[in-house]
Structures are given as structure tokens and as C-alpha cells.
Amino acid sequence: MCPRLLLLGLACVAAHAAAGPVQLRLRERTVVVARQVRLADVAEVRSAPPALRAAVENLDLGPAPRAGERVRWGAAAVQRRVRGLRPEWALAWDGTGEVVVEAASQTVAPPLLVTAAEDAVRLALGALGPAAQLRQERLPAVPPVPRGRVGLLARPLDREQALRRQVAVVVDVAVDGQAEASVVVPLAVAVPQAVLVARRALSKHHVPGCDDVEVRPADRAALAADPAVADCRLLAGRLVQPLAPGEVLLSRQLEDVPAVAAGDQVSLRLATAAVVVEVRALALADGSPGQAIGVKPAAGMAAVQARVLAPGLVSFLEN
Structure with missing residues (x-):
């Protein structure tokens, strides 16, 4: 090592020693604003070499308590913590036997x-x-x-x-x-909302119209599902279940009206290469165009299968 540098180092050590130990006084109580506790938060640095003061004051002693909480740090525990972090420092302690550490807090309105x-x-x-x-x-x-x-x-x-x-x-x-x-x-x-309610008891598969319902105010948050459109002129479909007087009409209680409904009288078309014959028949099931359903001809014949062609019209299906 360069003799000049060695001499400078020895001079610094001598100057530090001559200045004496860092004088610290433990506080009785402190309120910590930051998330970490500094040594200056819990102890007053009464004297220290100028070059060392900032390091002493800003020494991180660990996380602060949770907001609004208070903890007690004993003097011996604080001293051990500092000595463990900076064993090379010469420190002299004074003050109370413990410090109450409280985290600064705020309350959200x-x-x-x-x-x-x-x-x-x-x-x-x-x-x-x-x-x-x-x-x-x-x-x-x-x-x-x-x-x-x-x-x-x-x-x-x-x-x-x-x-x-x-x-x-x-x-x-x-x-x-x-x-x-x-x-x-x-x-x-x-959630205030206008809804349609039944004026009278309505049966399953009934197609409701303006004579069957009336507009009343309701709370949408109290309903089990979305109500049907509140304009009776825009109603489309038939009921999937009976509706009691005063009951709110829900959108899920309506379904599309089939082209042919069970119990409808329909025209059953029987076609050959030369002739087309239509007879009356009773629909035994609901059906949309293209679907096959059972029908019973009015002439006392046994039930047969027919394909729905249009509302009220089906075509005989051969086995």
C-alpha cells in the first residue's frame, strides 16, 4: 500500500477516535411516517462526526408497525439491532428504557x-x-x-x-x-321500471295481447328476471306457463308461437304424381316448419306422421 494512503487512513481513524462515540438518546415516543423505521425516528443523535451523522440518522432498523398500531421497542433491543447492523460504530446511549413506536395513519372518508x-x-x-x-x-x-x-x-x-x-x-x-x-x-x-302485469288469469300457451295486460311500475331489482317489453303492442309469443292476476310478465315466460300447436286443426296434404288431396286433421304436438309431428285425420284414421309446411298446413310422411 502507498505509504501516503496508509498515513491518511490512520489519520482518519485517529480523528474519528478523537471525536469520541456517537451520542444517542432514546426517545420516549415516536410517530413514523415512512414504511421503514430509521434510527433517527427512535433516537436523537445528540453528537456525531459530521461525515457520519447522516448515515447514523438514516440507518434502517426495519419495517414500521401497521398503520394505527403502536409497538414498544426496549432500549436493549434497539441497541442490539444497531450493533448488529453497524458493529464498527462507537455509540453511547442515554434516555428511557423503551420507545413507543407508532405508525402515522390516515382514515379514508x-x-x-x-x-x-x-x-x-x-x-x-x-x-x-x-x-x-x-x-x-x-x-x-x-x-x-x-x-x-x-x-x-x-x-x-x-x-x-x-x-x-x-x-x-x-x-x-x-x-x-x-x-x-x-x-x-x-x-x-x-331500479324503477314500467312492466306489464296480467289483468286476469292467463293459461299456458295463451298469446297475450293488450286486453290481457296493463302497465304498472315495479322494482326491477325485486324481479327474478327481465320483464317483457312494456309496450303491449310489441308483445310476441305465447305463455310457457300460466300467469296469475297481477303477476308481472317476464320475457322468459314467452316463447315463439309454433306454426302448428298441439290441438290445432290443420290441413293434411296427401300428394301423388297425379293428384293432391287435403283432409282435416288434429295436430298431436307443436311443430315448426320442417319438423315432423304426429297428426290424427278427422276421418277416423289412425295417427300418422306429417311434416309441417306452414301455419295450419302439414304434409303426409310415408313410412
């Missing part, structure tokens, strides 16, 4: 969480969203979070999840981009 949840419900409802009436069931319990820039993100819902009278929306809370908490926001949902 519950109305902000409710707004985020309501926006998620309206988004999931689509066209029904603007008309939806949302009410918070109770203010959500919000845990404290670290200080910093707060971000709220409601977990997405599908339409079926949002179309309920009671909806629980989970809102994730992040601080400075780091996830900190998840809060459940309960909402009561009502």
Missing part, C-alpha cells in the same frame, strides 16, 4: 368508499344505471391506512350481481400504489 361502490353498481347496470336508486345500508368500517396518496378501486360486478335488492361491493384501498385494505360497502338497490 366513508362517503368516498360509498361513491366508488355506487359507481360500480351503476356501471354494471348499464342502461338501467342512471335510474337506479342506491342507498347505503350502513357506513362501512374503514381501517386506518398509512399516510400518502389514496386510491380507491371497486371490484367489478356483472349485471346479475348488481340487479339485487342487497348488494355488497368490495372496494380496494391503496396508498401510493400499494394495496392496504379491502372494505365491503353494503348497498340497497332499487
Whole structure:
């Protein structure tokens, strides 16, 4: 080694030794803003060589407590931790027997969480969203979070999840981009919508019209499925089940009217190369054009198979 460098190194060590140990005084209580605890957070650096002070103050002692929590660090434990990290430092300690370490925290205003949840419900409802009436069931319990820039993100819902009278929306809370908490926001949902209800009892396979139904207000969130179109003039189809007086007509309770329905009187066409004959017959099953169904001719003949050609018209099928 160069003699000059060796002399300089010895001079630095001598100067450090001459300056004496770093004087530290353990604090009684400290509030930590950052996510890590520095030595300066738990101890006051009363004297230190200028070149060493910044390193002493910024020594990382480990993660801070969770937001809003308090922990007690004993003086001996703090000293062991520092000695383990920087055994070369000469330190002199003073102060209390322990320090109470508390993480600085903030509370997210519950109305902000409710707004985020309501926006998620309206988004999931689509066209029904603007008309939806949302009410918070109770203010959500919000845990404290670290200080910093707060971000709220409601977990997405599908339409079926949002179309309920009671909806629980989970809102994730992040601080400075780091996830900190998840809060459940309960909402009561009502969606006013005009619907058609039966004026009287309607039987299965009845084709409802304007004389059978009337418009009334209803809460879509209370219905088991989407209602039928509210304009009776646009109704198409027949009932798949009976409808009681005052019952809401749902879209799933309607099906396409078949070209031929069981019990219909139809024309049964029998064709040969030279002649075409049509006789009356009774349809034994529903059928759409192209489907084969059983029919019973009115002339007392046995039931035969026929292919549906059009409404009220079938063609004999030979075996």
C-alpha cells in the first residue's frame, strides 16, 4: 500500500477516535411516517462526526408497525439491532428504557368508499344505471391506512350481481400504489321500471295481447328476471306457463308461437304424381316448419306422421 494512503487512513481513524462515540438518546415516543423505521425516528443523535451523522440518522432498523398500531421497542433491543447492523460504530446511549413506536395513519372518508361502490353498481347496470336508486345500508368500517396518496378501486360486478335488492361491493384501498385494505360497502338497490302485469288469469300457451295486460311500475331489482317489453303492442309469443292476476310478465315466460300447436286443426296434404288431396286433421304436438309431428285425420284414421309446411298446413310422411 502507498505509504501516503496508509498515513491518511490512520489519520482518519485517529480523528474519528478523537471525536469520541456517537451520542444517542432514546426517545420516549415516536410517530413514523415512512414504511421503514430509521434510527433517527427512535433516537436523537445528540453528537456525531459530521461525515457520519447522516448515515447514523438514516440507518434502517426495519419495517414500521401497521398503520394505527403502536409497538414498544426496549432500549436493549434497539441497541442490539444497531450493533448488529453497524458493529464498527462507537455509540453511547442515554434516555428511557423503551420507545413507543407508532405508525402515522390516515382514515379514508366513508362517503368516498360509498361513491366508488355506487359507481360500480351503476356501471354494471348499464342502461338501467342512471335510474337506479342506491342507498347505503350502513357506513362501512374503514381501517386506518398509512399516510400518502389514496386510491380507491371497486371490484367489478356483472349485471346479475348488481340487479339485487342487497348488494355488497368490495372496494380496494391503496396508498401510493400499494394495496392496504379491502372494505365491503353494503348497498340497497332499487331500479324503477314500467312492466306489464296480467289483468286476469292467463293459461299456458295463451298469446297475450293488450286486453290481457296493463302497465304498472315495479322494482326491477325485486324481479327474478327481465320483464317483457312494456309496450303491449310489441308483445310476441305465447305463455310457457300460466300467469296469475297481477303477476308481472317476464320475457322468459314467452316463447315463439309454433306454426302448428298441439290441438290445432290443420290441413293434411296427401300428394301423388297425379293428384293432391287435403283432409282435416288434429295436430298431436307443436311443430315448426320442417319438423315432423304426429297428426290424427278427422276421418277416423289412425295417427300418422306429417311434416309441417306452414301455419295450419302439414304434409303426409310415408313410412
